[in-house]
Amino acid sequence: MTPTPIVEMTDISITFPGVKALDSVSFRMFPGEVHSLMGENGAGKSTLIKALTGVYGIDGGTITLDGDVLVVNGPAQAQAAGISTVYQEVNLLPNLSVAENIMLGREPRRAGLVDWRATRERAAVLLERLNLDIDPASQLSDHSLAVQQLVAIARATDVQAKVLILDEPTSSLDAGEVAELFRVIRGLKKDGVAILFVSHFLDQVYEIADRLTVLRNGSLVGEYLTTDILRIELVHKMIGKELAALDTLEAKTRTATAESEEVPYLRATGLGRKGSVEPFDLRIGEGEVVGLAGLLGSGRTEVARLLTGADHADSGDVAIRGVRKRLRTPRIALKERIAYSSEDRKKEGIVEDLSVRDNIVLALQADRGWFRRISKKRQDELALSYIQALNIRPANPDALVGNLSGGNQQKVLLARWLAVAPRLLVLDEPTRGIDVGAKAEIQKLVSSLADEGMSVVFISAELEEVLRLSHRIAVMRDRKKVADLANEDITVGQIMSLIASGAEA
Amino acid sequence: MNRLTDLPKSRLFWPIVTLLALLILNVIVAPSFFSIRIQDGHLFGSVIDILRNGAPTLLVALGMTLVIATRGIDLSVGAVVAISGALACTIIADSPDPGSVGTVLSAVGVSLLFSLVLGSWNGLLVAVLGIQPIIATLILMTAGRGIAMLITEGQIITVSSAPYKTIGAGFWFGLPVSIIIAGAMFAIAALLTRKTALGLLIESVGINPEASRLAGIRSRGIIWTVYLFSAVCAAIAGLMISSNVTAADANSAGLWIEMDAILAVVIGGTSLAGGRYSLTGTLIGAFVIQTLTTTVYTVGIAAEITLVFKALVVIAVCLLQSPVVQARMHRTRPAKVATPESTTGARA
Numbered sequence: 001m002t003p004t005p006i007v008e009m010t011d012i013s014i015t016f017p018g019v020k021a022l023d024s025v026s027f028r029m030f031p032g033e034v035h036s037l038m039g040e041n042g043a044g045k046s047t048l049i050k051a052l053t054g055v056y057g058i059d060g061g062t063i064t065l066d067g068d069v070l071v072v073n074g075p076a077q078a079q080a081a082g083i084s085t086v087y088q089e090v091n092l093l094p095n096l097s098v099a100e101n102i103m104l105g106r107e108p109r110r111a112g113l114v115d116w117r118a119t120r121e122r123a124a125v126l127l128e129r130l131n132l133d134i135d136p137a138s139q140l141s142d143h144s145l146a147v148q149q150l151v152a153i154a155r156a157t158d159v160q161a162k163v164l165i166l167d168e169p170t171s172s173l174d175a176g177e178v179a180e181l182f183r184v185i186r187g188l189k190k191d192g193v194a195i196l197f198v199s200h201f202l203d204q205v206y207e208i209a210d211r212l213t214v215l216r217n218g219s220l221v222g223e224y225l226t227t228d229i230l231r232i233e234l235v236h237k238m239i240g241k242e243l244a245a246l247d248t249l250e251a252k253t254r255t256a257t258a259e260s261e262e263v264p265y266l267r268a269t270g271l272g273r274k275g276s277v278e279p280f281d282l283r284i285g286e287g288e289v290v291g292l293a294g295l296l297g298s299g300r301t302e303v304a305r306l307l308t309g310a311d312h313a314d315s316g317d318v319a320i321r322g323v324r325k326r327l328r329t330p331r332i333a334l335k336e337r338i339a340y341s342s343e344d345r346k347k348e349g350i351v352e353d354l355s356v357r358d359n360i361v362l363a364l365q366a367d368r369g370w371f372r373r374i375s376k377k378r379q380d381e382l383a384l385s386y387i388q389a390l391n392i393r394p395a396n397p398d399a400l401v402g403n404l405s406g407g408n409q410q411k412v413l414l415a416r417w418l419a420v421a422p423r424l425l426v427l428d429e430p431t432r433g434i435d436v437g438a439k440a441e442i443q444k445l446v447s448s449l450a451d452e453g454m455s456v457v458f459i460s461a462e463l464e465e466v467l468r469l470s471h472r473i474a475v476m477r478d479r480k481k482v483a484d485l486a487n488e489d490i491t492v493g494q495i496m497s498l499i500a501s502g503a504e505a
Numbered sequence: 506m507n508r509l510t511d512l513p514k515s516r517l518f519w520p521i522v523t524l525l526a527l528l529i530l531n532v533i534v535a536p537s538f539f540s541i542r543i544q545d546g547h548l549f550g551s552v553i554d555i556l557r558n559g560a561p562t563l564l565v566a567l568g569m570t571l572v573i574a575t576r577g578i579d580l581s582v583g584a585v586v587a588i589s590g591a592l593a594c595t596i597i598a599d600s601p602d603p604g605s606v607g608t609v610l611s612a613v614g615v616s617l618l619f620s621l622v623l624g625s626w627n628g629l630l631v632a633v634l635g636i637q638p639i640i641a642t643l644i645l646m647t648a649g650r651g652i653a654m655l656i657t658e659g660q661i662i663t664v665s666s667a668p669y670k671t672i673g674a675g676f677w678f679g680l681p682v683s684i685i686i687a688g689a690m691f692a693i694a695a696l697l698t699r700k701t702a703l704g705l706l707i708e709s710v711g712i713n714p715e716a717s718r719l720a721g722i723r724s725r726g727i728i729w730t731v732y733l734f735s736a737v738c739a740a741i742a743g744l745m746i747s748s749n750v751t752a753a754d755a756n757s758a759g760l761w762i763e764m765d766a767i768l769a770v771v772i773g774g775t776s777l778a779g780g781r782y783s784l785t786g787t788l789i790g791a792f793v794i795q796t797l798t799t800t801v802y803t804v805g806i807a808a809e810i811t812l813v814f815k816a817l818v819v820i821a822v823c824l825l826q827s828p829v830v831q832a833r834m835h836r837t838r839p840a841k842v843a844t845p846e847s848t849t850g851a852r853a
Contacts, residue, residue, distance in 0.1 A: 310719060334721040342719060351713045353780050358705055365702045366722040373702040416720065 006031045006066055006194045007083075007163055012051055013060035021047045024061065025220045027213055029163060029194040034185060036197050036209035036226075040238055040296060040461055043215040045198055049165055052196075053085050054078040066162070084156035085165040092152055094141035099123035101140050102155045126154040130184045146177030150184060157188065164188060165196040170204055171297060174275060182208050200297030201478055202231055202500065216240050231500040235295075239463070239496065263322040264288075265455045266338075266424055268307065270316030277302035279316050280481035282474060284424060287453040289446065291470030291487075293463055293495050299479035300459050301343055304428045307457065308340030309333035334367060339417035343429035343459070345406065349413045352402030356392065357383040359401045360415045367420060386415035391441060407438030414442065418449075425449065426457040431465060443469060463492045475499060516774035519825045520789040523772070523818070527796045535803045547676040551799060559795030560683035561586070561742035563788065565762050566769035567694050568735030570787045573770050574711045575728050576779030577631060577638035582739035582766060584649020585623050586759025589616040589740035590747030591653040594662040597669055609668040617740055623649070624736025628729035646763070653755035663752040673748030683745050690738060695784055697734075707731065711779030769794050772822050793822070 005028035014022040022044050029035050037045045050056045052063065054072030063070045065081055072078045075085070092101045099120045100107075108118035123136040132150050140148060149169055156164055166185075170178050185195060185208060199205055205212070206226060214221040214237045221237045229237075264283040272279030277299040284290050292300040305311040307318070309327040318325055320336055327333045330340065342348035351359055360383050361374055368374065374382070383397035390411040394404075401412055410430055417425055427446065431439040446469055450456050460466050466473060467490065475483040475498040483498045531538040531551070541550035565582045572579045596612035597603045623645060630641035675682040698704030709717045710724045717724055742762070747753045771777065772793050773786025797818055801811045824830055 308719075330719045331721040331723060340719060347713075348715050348719055351709050351716050353712045354705070354708060358709070362705070362709060362717075362722070363720040365705060366717075366720050368702070370703045370706050370727070371701050373700065 004067070005029055007052070008064045009048070009052065009061065010063075011061035012048065012058050012063070014047055014051060014056055015059050021218050022051065023219045025215065025218070026061075027220075028223075029196060030211070031162070031192045031194050032189050033210045034189060034195045034197050034208050035211045035213065036199070036205045037213055037215065038205070038234065038238055039215035039221075043238070044218040045215055046167070047218070048215065049085070049167060049196070049198070052078070052163075053083060053165065082160060082162035083165065084161040084163070085167065086149070086152045086156050086169060087167050092140055092148060092155075094139075094148075096140060097137050098127070098134060098140055098143070098151055099136035101151055102126055102136070102158060104155075106158065122158075123154070126158050127151075129157070130154055130187070132184075144177070146173045146180065149173065149177075149181065153181075153184060153188075157193070161193060163194045163196065165198075167198045168200070168297075169197070170199055170201060178204060200295055202234070202295070203478055206231065214238055232497050235496050235500040238295075265321060266307070267319045267322075268316065269319070271306050271313050271318060272315045273302065273306060273311055273313050274315075276311060276479070277306065277476075278480045280474075282307075282481070282484070284455045284457060285471075286455055287450050288472065289450045289456045289458055289470045291466035291473040292457060292459045292476060293466050293473055294476030294499055296461065297479075298476040298499070299481070300476045301428055302479065303474075303476065303481070304340060304426045304457060304459060307333075307424075308338050308426050310340055310342070331366070334363060334420060337421065337423040338426065339363070339420055339422035339424070340426045341413050341417055341428060341430055343432065345409055345413065350401045350409050352400070354401060355398050356387070356401055356404070356412055357397035359412050360386055360397075360419055363416050364419045382419055383415075386411075386418065390415055390445070405434075407434030410434055410442065411438065414445070422454065424455040424457070426459075428459045429461065430458075431460060431462070439465075463495055467492060467495070516783055517786055517789065519822060520772050520774060520786055520793060523822050524789055524793050524796060527793065527800050527818075531796070531800055531803050534805075538803065543679070546679055548679050548681075551803070553681065555792065555795050555799050556684045557681040558798070559791055560681075560687035561745050561759075562762065562765045562769060562794055563687045563791035564690055564738045564742040564745070565735075565759075565766040566773075566787045566791045567690060567784065568731075568738030569763075569766040570770050570773070570775055570782050570784060571694070571698070571707060571731040572638070572735045573767075573775055573777060574707045574779055574782035575724075575731055576711050576714070577728065577731070578642065578767070578777070579627065579732060579735045579739075580639065580642040580763050581623070581627060581645035581649055582735060582742075583759040583762045584646050584653065585620055585736050585739035586743035586746060586762055587653040587753075587755050588623065588649055588656065589620055589743030590753040590758050591656040591662065591755050592616045592619055593669070593744055594664045594747050594753035595656050597664045597666050598662050603664060603666040604668065606668045609666060612669070613672075613744060616744060617737060620736045620740030621733060623740075624733035625729070627736065628732040631732060632725045632728040650755060653753075653758075657753055657755045659755070661752055661754045665751065669748050670751055671748070673745040673750075683749070686741065686745070690741065691784065691788060694734070698784070703727070703730070708780055708782065712781070765794050766791075768819055772819070774826060793818075 007029040009027040011024040011026060012022050013020070013024050025044065025048060027048060037048065039045050047056065051058050054074045054077055070081060072081065093104070102123040103119045107114040108122060109115060120136045127134060127136060130150055130153065132147070132154065134143060134147060140151065169181060173181065189195060197209055209226050211223065211225055212229065212234065213223045214234065216238065264285045266284045268280065268282040270279040270281065280303065282290070292303060294300045302311070306313045309330045309332055312328045318327055325336060327336065327338070333340070351362065357379055361379050365374055380397060386392065387395050387397065392408050392411045392415070401409055404412065414430065430442055443465065446456055446458060458466060458469050467487065470487050473485050473487055473490065473495065474481055475495060477499055538551050541548055541553060569579055569582065593612040593616045596615060597608055600608045602608055627642050627645060630636045630644070631638050671682055672686070673683055677685055698707065706722055706727050709722060710727050714724060743759060746758055769790035770787050771790070773783055773790030775782040775786060797815055801814060806814050
C-alpha cells in the first residue's frame with residue numbers, strides 16, 4: 001500500500017444556517033485504493049464530497065491534493081486539478097452521442113471548429129480502456145443505464161483523473177451490471193486512481209472497498225480497513241449505538257397478533273418489481289403495525305410503493321381480506337382505503353402553494369371527484385378538527401403549507417390521509433427531519449390508530465421507533481426481505497445483525 | 506394587518522395599476538374618453554368599444570388560464586377561432602334561409618360541437634399520449650388553418666344574416682351582446698372552478714403532479730377538461746369575430762390571438778409554470794391588452810411603431826411582476842434562508 005495519501009482533508013467544517021453539516025471531519029484517500037464513505041441519511045457524506053469537488057466552500061480545515069494545498073472554487077477547478085465526479089443521477093445528455101457526451105466541453109478543435117473525427121477517436125480510446133464495446137457515434141439514450149454510467153466514468157477518466165468520486169453508482173444497476181462496473185473500477189485502481197465509492201449496499205462495499213470512513217451526524221466516527229471491521233460493527237458505527245448498550249434497551253412494548261388469524265387485512269404473495277425490489281411475501285393483519293427495518297436503499301420504500309399502487313408490481317399479487325386486487329395506481333389503492341405517505345414530503349407529499357385546508361381535503365376530494373365538492377363548511381370542520389387533533393401550527397387553515405415547518409407539513413399530510421379513513425396506512429419515514437415533540441406525537445397517533453383497528457406499515461431509519469411501535473417487523477436488506485419477526489423479545493441489536501448479515505437470527 | 510401596505514403585494518396590484526394608467530393616459534389625450542352616450546337605445550363610447558372588442562381575447566384568455574394552470578399551453582386557439590367561424594359562416598351561407606334564427610342556432614351548435622372534437626384532440630395528445638403541450642397544440646395550430654381553408658374552400662365566406670350578426674355586433678338591453686356572452690362565460694368558468702372542486706384539483710395538478718397522483722387525483726381527466734374548455738372558449742370567440750365582420754376568413758381570423766391570450770394570462774399574474782391562477786387577473790389582463798390597442802389609436806401613435814409601443818408596456822408589466830424586481834421592492838422582507846435540508850437532503 002502506498003504510504004502517502006493523494007487527498008488529505010483535515011478538520012473540515014461546513015456550517016449551514018443553523019446546522020453544522022460537517023464538524024472537523026478528516027478524510028484521506030490513497031492512490032490505487034477504493035475508499036468507501038459510509039453513513040446514514042444526513043451523516044454528511046454528500047457535504048464532504050461537495051467540499052472536495054468545490055461545490056461548497058469550506059468554513060474551516062484544509063484540503064491537500066498530492067501534498068499541495070487545494071483551494072477549489074467550483075467543480076470545474078476541481079476537475080482541472082484531477083478530481084472527477086460521477087453523480088448518482090447520470091449527469092449526461094441523453095440526446096447526444098456517446099462521443100459527444102464523453103468529450104463535451106473538451107472537443108479537439110481544428111481551426112476553431114470541432115474536429116468530430118478526432119472527438120470520436122478519442123472517445124473510442126477511452127471506451128476501450130474501460131473494455132466497453134459500444135459505437136461512440138450512437139445516441140446515449142439508446143444504451144442501458146449501466147452503460148450510461150460507464151460512459152459517465154469514461155468522461156470522468158479522460159481528464160487524467162487522480163481521484164474519481166462515484167456517488168451511488170450502483171443504485172439503479174442489476175447484479176450483472178454491477179459486476180461490469182466493478183471490473184472497470186478494479187482496472188482504474190490498477191492504474192493508480194484513487195476511487196471514492198459511495199453506496200448503501202453493504203455487500204458491494206465489502207466486495208470493492210479497501211478502506212472505509214464512517215460519518216454520523218456531520219462528525220467523523222472513524223476510518224477502518226474493510227478487512228478489519230465486521231459488518232455488524234460497521235452498522236453500529238453508522239447508526240450510532242454500541243452493541244452492549246443496545247441489547248439492554250427495553251424494546252418490547254407490543255406483541256404480535258395471533259398468527260392464526262384466518263384472513264389478514266392484506267396479504268402480498270411474491271410481490272416484486274424488477275430493478276426495484278425482489279419478490280416478497282407480507283401479511284398485514286387488521287389493527288396490526290408492521291415495521292419495515294433496513295438501511296436506506298434496502299428496498300423498504302419500494303415495498304411501500306408496491307403496496308400502495310405508487311409503483312405497479314410486475315410479479316406476485318395482493319389480496320385484501322382474501323380477495324385478489326390489482327393495485328395499479330394510487331387512486332385504485334385509495335379506493336381500497338390504502339393510503340401512502342411518501343418519504344419525500346416535498347416532492348411527493350405536500351402541494352406547497354395550496355393552503356393547509358386544501359392540502360388536508362385533497363385526497364378526500366379526489367376520491368369524490370371534482371363535481372361533488374366538499375362544502376366550504378365541511379372543509380373548515382375537517383381542517384380545524386385535524387389542526388386541533390394533530391396540533392398543527394400555525395392553527396390557521398388558510399396558511400400556505402409551504403411556509404410550515406417540516407413537522408407540521410408532515411402532520412398536514414397525515415391529516416390528508418386520515419381524512420380518507422384508511423384501512424391501511426403506509427407511513428414512509430413519517431418522523432424524519434422533524435423535532436422530538438412532533439415525533440412523539442406522531443408515534444402516539446400511530447399507536448392509537450392501530451388500537452382502533454387501522455392497519456399500519458411503519459418505515460423508519462430509527463430502529464428504536466420501529467421496535468416500539470410495531471407488532472411485527474420485516475427486515476429488508478439489499479432489496480430483499482430477509483426476515484419477518486414477531487416483536488417478542490427482539491432487541492435493536494438483533495435487528496441490526498439481520499440488516500448487516502441477512503442471515504436468519 | 507394593514508390593507509394599504511399589503512396592496513402592492515397582491516397579485517392584481519400591478520395589472521390594475523397598468524390598466525388605470527392606460528385609461529388615464531387616454532383621458533388626458535381625449536377628454537371625452539369616458540363619455541358614454543345612448544344612441545338608438547344602445548350604449549356607445551370608447552369604453553364600450555374596448556369591452557366589445559376585448560371580448561374575444563377575454564374568452565380565449567379564460568380558457569388559456571385554466572390550461573396554463575395545469576402547466577400546459579394551448580397554441581391552437583387561433584386556429585380553432587378560424588375553424589369555428591368558417592364552419593358557422595359556411596353553414597349559414599349554404600342554407601336556403603340564412604336569415605332565420607333556426608339556421609343560425611344550428612350553425613352555432615355545429616361549430617361548438619366541432620370545437621369539442623378539437624379540444625378532445627388536444628386533450629388526447631397531452632393527457633393520454635403525454636406529448637408536451639406546446640408541441641401537441643402546435644399540431645392543431647398549423648393543421649387547423651388548413652381545416653378552416655378546406656371548410657371555406659379557400660374563399661372568404663361572407664354572410665348576411667341578421668341573427669348571426671347579433672353575436673358579435675348586436676345589442677341586448679343596450680349592451681353589446683359580445684360583452685354579455687364573454688361575461689357569461691367568465692361567470693361559468695368562475696362557478697365551474699370555484700363552486701366545484703375543479704379549481705382545487707387543477708391547481709394541485711399544476712403545482713405538484715406527482716403528489717397529486719399519489720393523492721388519487723385523476724389528472725388525465727382534469728387536463729382533458731381544460732383543453733376542452735379552452736377549445737369551446739376559442740370557438741365562441743371565433744363566432745364573435747366572424748359575426749362582427751360578417752365574414753369568415755380562414756387565413757386571418759384569430760391570427761396571433763393565442764399570443765394576446767397568453768399575454769393577458771401572464772399580465773393577470775398567472776405563472777406559466779402552472780399552479781395558482783387568477784381568472785380576475787386574466788380579466789384585467791385582457792382589458793389591458795385591448796385598452797393598449799385602443800390607446801394606440803387615441804394617442805395617435807404612428808402605425809409603424811404600434812407594436813413597439815405595445816411591447817414596451819408588456820415588458821414593463823412583466824418586469825414589475827418578476828421575482829427579482831419584486832424582491833428589490835420589498836427589501837425589508839427577510840430573504841429566503843437556505844435550509845440544510847434543501848442543500849444536503851437531496852442525497853446523503
